[in-house]
Amino acid sequence: MKNIFIKEILKDGQIGQEVKVRGWVRTKRVSKAFAFININDGTTIHNIQAVVDFESIPEEQLKDVNTGACVCISGILVASEGSGQAVEVKAQAVEVYGKADPEKYPLQPKRHSLEFLREIAHLRPRTQTFSAILRIRHALAFAIHKYFNDRGFYYLHTPIITGSDAEGAGEMFRVTTLDMNHPPKNEDGSINYKEDFFGKETNLTVSGQLEGELGAMALSKVYTFGPTFRAENSNTSRHLAEFWMIEPEVAFFELEDNMDLAEDFLQYLVAYAIEHCNDDLKFLDQRNAEEEKQKPQQERSELGLLERLNFVVNNSFVRLTYTDAVEILKNAKKKFQFPVDWGTDLQSEHERYLVEKHFRKPVILTNYPTEIKAFYMKQDEDGKTVRAMDVLFPGIGEIIGGSQREDDYDKLKQRAHAVGIEEESIWWYLETRKFGACPHAGFGLGFERLVLFVTGMSNIRDVIPFPRTPKSAEF
């Protein structure tokens, strides 16, 4: 008998077929003559039920078949006499691959808090919620590659280790092979990085964008999809020290094209999940609805998870400039903790107001003041703003940040200088503006923030298998 997994049995299994069900026991219910064992192998949200008749298999053999144990049950696939499932396995033999001491196994057939599950991240993929999230995470990652591939983008592998400390996207993790206790010193007492592995200071990447631009200046349409590291001491439900980011970069694209791409891309991904992760999303939708019931009336969201997803697919995003957004916020009746003023960056509360209260749909804000955005963004004619765009989602905040890039050599050099970036450290980046420069644009999508939105979870630590956050790198 060939290897067969539960998803395949439930989808293609024939009544009367001999099957071997392997997986982890979710629950066992015992009565006088029968035992019912629910087994899951993670290939699907659904369990398969095995029925053990004590006339053919003595109850003694089920002693070690407890919640969490890994078992192999051979038998015949039959139509279920019970009402909860169409088919079930009439057991002929029960083998226990791996026991799970029921006194010690932490996962019970009951609801656990997400905080508790985070502390047992090595076991939480065995829960319904996390296996559903991980399957959706996979589907979204696959859909990202499919979207770009179908549209002629090339997947560009940008470096994980970078010698550039000029990207300005945040604090970085140092990469070194120097002996931390006895580092080589210069005459002035500073550390001599010339003796380090790469002969210079190196860090983990905070963005693949600059290298992505180099790719776009040759292949026209590229994207990156890789791990990204930020050593920021950020303690929020929306930040990770290690996360995955998708960064398309396209030659000949201007800001409008960039917005069109971002909107189409997000709608495609959400639609893909709705189509391909239906069972898992239905489960999370129900879970979400139960969570909402616990909240006070005014904090509940008006739409359920699946309704929210469909809403994003079926409604175009609002596009407006930073300047117009500031006007709306200034005229808003709501009292904000932080005042709104042209020239300062918008606070979370302002973004939330625009997305969740004022427009009630995803918003793309554009043309931010030059001073609050990165040096590489293309300057507008008025000299005050740049062609930046942030895509804001309900409950998530900024899911995408992007811009048309400055392609004028002198302007770019001047902005880099103004924010204190040394020309020598990005000479290669500047050279693309010297040799065959062209208009181009791109953006960065935080993968986990996308997964957060699609799964309806509220903490980013619950949508990555093994989260890395300040003071936490277990597992």
Place this chain on the structure above:
RNA sequence: GCUUCCUUAGCUCAGUAGGUUAGAGCGGCUGGCUGUUAACCAGUAGGUCCUUGGUUCGAAUCCAAGAGGGAGCGCCA
């Protein structure tokens, strides 16, 4: 980095005007139940009350420090 909350049985939680033997539900174990769906019914075992130090005749309860976790803010994706 700042503000704030939490830590009691394997899990979810109750328990403070400081008082002697620390409680419930689920889970475990034992028994019952003819097909169950987080099964049900009865009985039973199970605790360094996060750690260390202090106040007190007496601390799960009060104080201090530490550890772990959550939420919010800042930074951003």
